[in-house]
Amino acid sequence: MRYSKLFLPTIKEVPAEAEVISHKLMLRAGMIRKLASGLYSYLPLGLRSLKKVEGIIRQEMNAAGAQEVLLPMVQPAELWQESGRWEHYGKELLRMKDRHERDYCLGPTHEEVICALVRHEVRSYRDLPLNLYQIQTKFRDEIRPRFGLMRSREFIMKDAYSFDVDDEALDKTYQAMYRAYCRIFDRCGLNFRPVEADTGSIGGHASHEFMVIADTGEDIIACCGSCDYSANVELAPALSDEPGQDAPDEAMRRVHTPGKRSVEEVTGYLGISPKCLVKTLVFTSDKGPIVALVRGDHNINEVKLKRLLRAERLELADNLTVSSVTGGEAGFIGPVGLKGRVRVIGDNALKGIKNFVTGANESDWHLAGVNWGRDLAWPEFSDIRLITKSDPCPRCKGGIEFKRGIEVGHVFKLGTKYSEALDVTYLDEAGVARPIVMGCYGIGVGRTVAAAIEQNHDENGIIFPRPIAPFECVISVVDVTDEAMMSAGERLYGDLLESGFDVLLDDRRERPGVKFKDADLTGIPLRITIGRRIKEEGRVELKLRTQGKGGATSPLLDDAAAEAAVIFKAMDHMGSALK
RNA sequence: CGGGGCGUAGCGCAGUCUGGUAGCGCAUCUGCUUUGGGAGCAGAGGGCCGGAGGUUCGAAUCCUCUCGCCCCGACCA
Numbered sequence: 001m002r003y004s005k006l007f008l009p010t011i012k013e014v015p016a017e018a019e020v021i022s023h024k025l026m027l028r029a030g031m032i033r034k035l036a037s038g039l040y041s042y043l044p045l046g047l048r049s050l051k052k053v054e055g056i057i058r059q060e061m062n063a064a065g066a067q068e069v070l071l072p073m074v075q076p077a078e079l080w081q082e083s084g085r086w087e088h089y090g091k092e093l094l095r096m097k098d099r100h101e102r103d104y105c106l107g108p109t110h111e112e113v114i115c116a117l118v119r120h121e122v123r124s125y126r127d128l129p130l131n132l133y134q135i136q137t138k139f140r141d142e143i144r145p146r147f148g149l150m151r152s153r154e155f156i157m158k159d160a161y162s163f164d165v166d167d168e169a170l171d172k173t174y175q176a177m178y179r180a181y182c183r184i185f186d187r188c189g190l191n192f193r194p195v196e197a198d199t200g201s202i203g204g205h206a207s208h209e210f211m212v213i214a215d216t217g218e219d220i221i222a223c224c225g226s227c228d229y230s231a232n233v234e235l236a237p238a239l240s241d242e243p244g245q246d247a248p249d250e251a252m253r254r255v256h257t258p259g260k261r262s263v264e265e266v267t268g269y270l271g272i273s274p275k276c277l278v279k280t281l282v283f284t285s286d287k288g289p290i291v292a293l294v295r296g297d298h299n300i301n302e303v304k305l306k307r308l309l310r311a312e313r314l315e316l317a318d319n320l321t322v323s324s325v326t327g328g329e330a331g332f333i334g335p336v337g338l339k340g341r342v343r344v345i346g347d348n349a350l351k352g353i354k355n356f357v358t359g360a361n362e363s364d365w366h367l368a369g370v371n372w373g374r375d376l377a378w379p380e381f382s383d384i385r386l387i388t389k390s391d392p393c394p395r396c397k398g399g400i401e402f403k404r405g406i407e408v409g410h411v412f413k414l415g416t417k418y419s420e421a422l423d424v425t426y427l428d429e430a431g432v433a434r435p436i437v438m439g440c441y442g443i444g445v446g447r448t449v450a451a452a453i454e455q456n457h458d459e460n461g462i463i464f465p466r467p468i469a470p471f472e473c474v475i476s477v478v479d480v481t482d483e484a485m486m487s488a489g490e491r492l493y494g495d496l497l498e499s500g501f502d503v504l505l506d507d508r509r510e511r512p513g514v515k516f517k518d519a520d521l522t523g524i525p526l527r528i529t530i531g532r533r534i535k536e537e538g539r540v541e542l543k544l545r546t547q548g549k550g551g552a553t554s555p556l557l558d559d560a561a562a563e564a565a566v567i568f569k570a571m572d573h574m575g576s577a578l579k
Numbered sequence: 580c581g582g583g584g585c586g587u588a589g590c591g592c593a594g595u596c597u598g599g600u601a602g603c604g605c606a607u608c609u610g611c612u613u614u615g616g617g618a619g620c621a622g623a624g625g626g627c628c629g630g631a632g633g634u635u636c637g638a639a640u641c642c643u644c645u646c647g648c649c650c651c652g653a654c655c656a
Contacts, residue, residue, distance in 0.1 A: 012617060013591055013605070017649065037648070092655065109656070143580085143654055157656095315654080410656070442656075460616095478615060513616040520616090531615060541615095549616095 001471070003506040007044050010518050020216045022453040023148030025462050029522045031470075038145025038153030040446075045522060048470035048502075049449050050156065054135050056187045056467060057158050057443060064180040066131040066160050071113045073137060077103030079112040083421045088312060094141045106139035111414075111440060114161040115422040118436070125165050125428050128436070129173055133160030135445065149446035150406065151218070156446050162439040165428065167415075170437045174206070174413055177441045181210055181409050184443065188452055189465025192408065195221050196231035198303050199412055206413040210443075211405030212451040221405045222387050226398030233402070234303040236387040237394045244352030250369035252336075255357070258364045261331025263296040266366060270357065273297075278350060278358040278370070280333045282317040282325050285309060289317065289325050293335055293346040295353070298385040305384045308345065328361030336376045337361055346379040406451045407444075414438040453523075462523025463545050466571055471504040473564060474524040476515045478531035480507050488534045488557050495561035501568075520545065526567060528560060542567065 008030045017034065018024040026032045031046030042050060058068065077095070080086035085093075086105075094106045107113065114132060122130060135158045145153050160177065164170040178194065185192045190212050197209040209232060211221055222236040223229070260266045267274050277296030282289060287309050294300050306314045319330060325342055326333040335344055335358060350356075353372075360367045372378045391400055416435040419425065425433045449468065456463045466472055473496060477489040489505060496503040504524065506515045512531070519527045529541040533554065540560050543552040544567070555563045 010617095011590070016585095016591070019650080034648095090655075138656095140656070142656095144650095144652095146649090407656085444656090476615095481614095511614055511616085511618065513614090513618080516616045518617080529615075 001504050003474075003504055004508050006504070008518075008522070009043070010521055018148060020147045020150065020454065021457055022150065022216075022450040025453055025457060025521070025523075026148055026450065029462055032149065034148075038142060038151075040149060040152055040154070045470045046449070049464070049468055050445055052468040052470070053188060053445050053448050054156075054158070056184055057135065057445070060180045060184045060187075061133050061158070061160060064131075064176045065129075066133045066162075068134060069117075069132045070134050071107070071110050071117070071136065073107050073139070074104050075107050075110075075113055077105060079116055079422075080105060083112050083115075083418060085112070092140045092142065094139055107136070108138055108140040109440075109442075110134070110136070110159055111161065111418045111438075112422065115418050115424045118161075118163060119422060119424040122163065122424075122426055122436070125426050128426060129162065129164045129169055131160060131162040131173060131177075133158060133441070147216070147218075147450075149450045150216075152446070155444060158443040158445060160441040162441070163419075163424075163436045164439070165426065165434070166437055170413055170415075170439055174411065174439050177411050177439065178208065181411065181441070181443070185210055185212075185408065185448075187467050188448055189456065189467060190408070190448070190452055191455055193221065193223070193230050193403075193405065195223075195405070196235055197410065198232060198234045198307075205415055208411050209405075209407045210409035210411075211403075212408050212448075212455060213403055214406050214451060214454040215404055216454055217404035217406040219405050219407055221403045223401050223403055224393035224396060224398045225401050227393060227396040229393050229395040231394075233386055234301065236400075238298075238301075238348070238383055238385050238387045238391050239394055240349070240391045242349050242352050245354045247354050249371055249374070250355045252367055252369045252371070252375045254360055255366050255368050256364065257332075257366045260364075260366075266357065267296060270366075270368070272357060276353075276356055278335070278346075278353065278356045280326070280335055280359055282322045282333065283314055284317045284321055285311040285314040287311050287343075289321060289342050290314075291325065291335060291338065291342055291344045292384055293344065293350055293379060294385045295347065295349050298347060298349060298388065300347075301384055301386045304382075305345070308382050308384065326359075326361045328359055329363050332359040332363050332365060333361055334358035334367060334370075335379065336367055336370060344377075344379040345384060346381050347385045348381050348383050349385065350379075351381050406447065406454065408448045408451050409441075409443045411441045412439060414440055457523070460517075461521035464523040464525060466525045466568065469523065469525050470502070471522075471524045472502045472568065473526040473528060474504045474506055474519045474522075476506045476512070476519055476527055476529045478512045478515075478529065480509055482535075484535050485530050488540070489530045492528065492530070492540065492557060492560055496564060499561055499565055501564065525571070526564060528564070530557075544571075 010030045011028045015027045018027055030043050032040045034040055077086055096104050138157045139154050142153050145151055162173045164173055192210050192212045194208045195211050197207045199207045220233045222231055222233050257266055260269045263274050267277055274296030279294050279296050281292045281300055292300055322330050327339050355369045357366055357368045358370055419435040419438055424436045426436055428434055453462050475489050475492055477485050480486050493505040525545050527543050533539045538556050539554045540557055541552050541554050
């Protein structure tokens, strides 16, 4: 491609709308432009990078035995009513009507559609296993789109759905997908980690997220420092059980705490440790109101609570509900003397606590010296808090660290949730109809590109890993009006094209500084500069994007293409050596 | 949905408090000079001041409503 013909509008200034580095750089490098909130146009440079990632995904998915299909993006409501998700999916599902007033939605995911396809076509155990994938635009009407392609409403996703005869067969498929995902993200040059994850509203039993480690990630991962355990904090069990305290029982008493609501305020005012305080939270859910208790220095984990309750919906109660359940106002509520019958769940860490402080359900008052069994009934105990640094690794009892991650892929064992709802069955060897056991496997394509940029950039711009770079090499002709330079550029351009590289010839009538800045900004891995030295010594200059000025080599023009090939080969080896 | 902020030239912003000729930088166009890290000088074009209504002799500026965008929270594959 010739730069003079390429639609590549770069921006010198930092765009005001962008918050995170990948978003800023993708705008500046002319990869994307925003159309509306959460909706982006892909320009040639951005599209090239997306296509590279898609190509890697296709190769690995095909190699793992999956087959590509393309499913409709607009989907009839009936299907979603059949699976029950028309009601349960919520406002993220963008619904619409056609001219006949029939209900449709834009596909945020394709379980329903793939089931509708497969249930008509697959009859026998002989047709299984089957694994189908597509690379499709999805739409999720996110409450708050942000960070550019990281969380947009319309986005490109690879989604695969597997169909197996039983759990054992699904295990094999799942493992194959897991391995394929590792290869895909390896090849994209990402520093990532597969972590145990919650299954969310998609449902199912086992699940792993593929997290790209980055400070700007929206998810938090709990990692063990000693073994390779890692899990989304939403899921990681908090195992430290405090030993029972054997202090003598104190008498329960009211303490005046005027205006002291938060844990810090109350414990600071009373001069006690947050560990001695029981924090009370009221939730509403489809299973009714819930009172959750955690220690003052711990945080509630709503995902765990939701799983425990088997609730579809769980949210912090509003002030009205809080006072109707407890009789108190937020900041002064406690589990003693709750109104009516309400399910009370205490975190495991509270089992052994004695003489604790908690809200009195009366404004400006707390209770101290409170004890289970005497002042209030023993609640049911469970693990409902977020894991902390002082908890042990659930696998090896080592220390836990926290990292932020960007979720670029997610694999689920769905089981028979959808096949039962949507009647996707096969006949086994005995002629008995059984529900097909399913798995599903997603990769955010745009998010993968954004994550790669998040991990690979410097103050001058993007530093693309070669496999997903829009161009592998740029030839910067310093002065295009100079015939010797320009003809050398053309010749090298032809050589590199012939060798099969994605090469960009910067033939613009721009000053050299502009060309260098744009080459750096767009992150092209290798730059070949053709300047004065072509006339004096017949030499050009090769510089990797990762190198400073010092690292350049200066081969003769005729050797440049071969040297570029050698450099790329070395880069590929370095890449695999890193793993 | 709650809280906060912003909509003025293609982009980034000032001007709004205190009403009176719509500005600056970058970009664009022309000319000359320059040519290895986002050039210099001279000149030019470009605006329904997000939209609607109101107050006023007069509104970018004050008031009301509305639309859009961004941030924090809530929520969420």
